[in-house]
Amino acid sequence: MTEKLSSRDKRRHPLRDLFLTAGVVGVAVVAAVTLLNRNPPGQEPGFSPVAGIAIIIGGLIGYAALTLVYMKRTDEHDMNANLWGLSYGYLFFAGAAPVWWMLNHSGLAGPVDFWALYIISALVSAGAWSWLRFR
Structure with a gap:
């Protein structure tokens, strides 16, 4: 007797x-x-x-809880891809920030622009993780 796996059980990552x-x-x-921030810089804060x-x-x-759940539930391959992806993102940020400052x-x-560096670093991390995870 074999049980049929539901589509939920067939997922590779249960926390998706x-x-x-x-x-x-x-x-x-x-x-x-x-969108709701109508305060120009230098004015009273929005909240x-x-x-x-x-x-x-x-x-x-919330971030700490999601991180702990992820660390407990993920497999070794995904963990390795995640750690390398985070390393690439950090190294990009650590290299790009001083270069931009010097320029x-x-x-x-x-x-x-901190936010531009942050977003690009996050994209580098996500790209590296995706490449390592799904190649």
Whole structure:
């Protein structure tokens, strides 16, 4: 007697729905904060410092919980791809930030944009992880 595996059991990564949901919620929150922020730089903040601290604490707790769940549930191949992907992203950030800063102080580039470096580093990490995971 063999049991038929449901489509849920056939998935390679059992936490896919959880991570996708967390990602969609994160993108929605960032989009809402960006679109609803009507305060130009130098004006009153959009929310109170207490709300900001509460959001930060909630985000850090959620991030730590998702990281622990991921580490417990993932296989060795995915873990290796994840760690190398994170290393590539960090190394890109650690190399690009001082280069951009030096170019800025030499008058060859505009001011360093932290968010641009962060997004590009995240894309480097995701690309390296995807390549190592699915090749």
